Amino acid sequence: MKNPPFQAPKNRGFTLTELAVVLVIISILIGGLLVPLSSQIDARNSHDTRAAMAEIREALLGFAAAKGYFPCPAIPTIASESPNAGLEGGRNAGSCIHPAGVLPWATLAVAEKDAWGRRYSYRVTPEFSNAPPLLPFNLSSIGDIKVLSSAGGVAVATVVPAIVISHGKNGNGAYTAEGTQLPEGSDADEIENRVLNTSTGVWSDGAVAKEFVKRVAPTVTYDDEVVWIAPGVLFNRMITAGKLP
Template sequence: MYREDGFSLIEMAVVLVILGFVITALILPVTAQREVSSLRQTENQLAIAQKALIGFAQANGRLPCPATLTSRGVEVFEQQASEGGGECHPTAQLLPASTLGIQPVNDQGQAVDGWGTPIFYKVAQSNRGGSALPDFTTRNEMSLVGMASLMPEIRVCASSSDCSDTSYLINNAVAVVFSLGSTGAQVLGGAAPGGADEQANLINDNIFVSHDIRANDSNGSFNHIVTWISPYILYNAMIQAGQLP
């Protein structure tokens, strides 16, 4: 009687397992390369954003306000000054791509990071006199108040659990620009932030956290990439442009 040889179920299972290992070994490096590429693109975008913000201040005598989710990259005010600029809208949290004229943007006109997620932006709203409107977003207000009297109030710390007047990375940033990182799309879609440090950056107050990306930490995972503008870098740039005496 003729008997046709073939693979047994066990042999087929072994082959499938081996194929699974091979495919996984091929996919993981590609995924890692994409993550590195997205990270580098994001860091480059944040650096471009910093330069654009400083250039805007050199040209306009103020920093721009953030954009909202629906303003298509245009800065949004709560109260405008007759001379230009003014008080920023309290719900505006995004980098104003259209106002700054930067790319890339998504189909809603929002500046995006390497993962295609909107880039966030916070600017100081302190007022030291001269007018009732914020010094850093009202045209020529910085010049009117004077560098010695300006007091930007944004603080960036290395941890949300150790952030005070004596423990910080910078205590007088004029602006913060940051990406939500690789998990940003999920967070914007309703998922919980990675932990207390990520949550601190989403409250829309004047306290931010910046440290390396961590999968496991006492304050939860952290995927944000955070950068800021020092007042002294801004002042120097504006002096060079003739916007500050």
Template sequence: MANKAFSLTELAIVLTIIGIISSSAISAGISQTDSYRYEQTQAKMKMIEEAIVAFVGLNKRLPCPGNAALNIDTSANSSTYGIENFSGTTCTGTQTVNVTANLPAVTPAFTDANIVMGSVPVQSLLLPKEIILDGWGNKFDLVVSRGLSNNTTLPAIDSQESGVIKIKRFTNPGGAVYVTNGAAYAIVSHGPSGAGGYNRSGTRASAGADAKKVENAHTSGGYDEVFVLNIPNNSTTFDDVVRYKTKTQVLFSLGVTLSGNSCNNAYTALSNSNQTNPLNLLCFGTANAATGTINSSADCNVYMLTFSELVRKRCITR
């Protein structure tokens, strides 16, 4: 029995089917790869945020960004990449932007109306080297409110400074509706395209023509305190991933709800510093509205001292 050969028509049909299957498989593979890289990016961002909280708890300030222009694979940079970049006690990072003109008049006034951008200081945060890169192999940008990051005598996070970074949604990029007007820090991945970000060698890619990419890269035309969220992801050209926290959120992550002078004043008012005779100042002596004395009973002392210890647990110690 003779073998039957494929006709040209049959061969064309078979090749078409193979092409469709291959194309679908490749598309599915690309989709799965992008999904994995996005998940990897989010996982790294979470690790960075947890490290930032731990750093604040230990140092009483936000970490200062590193120099993003350094090649992380050059041995000469091994002791400097991923390290906080200071000039004296002032955080400098890679780029500093003064945003005084864009801030509202508040009391007390902002004493440091600057934001600082740079790479994640992974060595200072005791994180592995590769955490400096997102899932697509480009460096994350760490942006901080400088007043909360300066290495001053008064712990920055324990001062009256608040964040000056503004976060707004992509759905209203040109408006004035913001998610928050006072973020303490932001972490930015420049997404699959990497446009506007630094690669591992320290070379910065052009942000391109997308106004939102330019905004997040803070290149020409984007020198301000605003960063844009892409939630939900509804753009083919704007692919950045952004996470942020306010000062309050950072403190809450530490279990802290009081900071600064208010904490010290509250504890002083609630407990006497003389531990050999721990009479609460509000309970000492005869009740007197003029002096602020409430009650001299033993129960008052016990209750107020217990409360003062609860207050102390909510404070950042100096």
């Protein structure tokens, strides 16, 4: 009896159902990797921005210790690489023409942008930006900036000489390197932290003049980073540098 001729097994491909199952599994695996990676990037950006703002704070204190006053804000609408970009703004009789704007990164020799690629907002009290400074300081009126826990909330700090703000990942209200301002968003606390470019070209504070918000923790709509210089810290540096008796 003859054996049947040998037949090679037929190559059976995947069915559509099997391919669909494989794709679903791959999607789940990739999604599980991307979520932690995104969180890690956000955490790193926040950490890097806080570190940069700590350096900015020291640069501002160093400038004040050397000069006796803080630099004026830079004009926010000047694009990077353009003339005067990042340099402190003009003065009139020694006082800053614009007390609010963006950080004068070129004057201070610090980073222009936060980890998300947007400029830092910056406001300084006129008493501490006059050049030369009006000495002695009136201790009852120094620092016209107030930091709140929320819009209309309790005061976190008062009589603040200078404040710096990163507008966080969402960038609401921030100025870009091109000199344009991003939309302000709908969060009342972030609106409070923006720099407002008025129709007359005057840069001022947000909805409530000279008040800013530093929340204890970020929320779904609020992710600003805020640092300020307390008057006691400033006086200590200036006394050490011989700028105050």
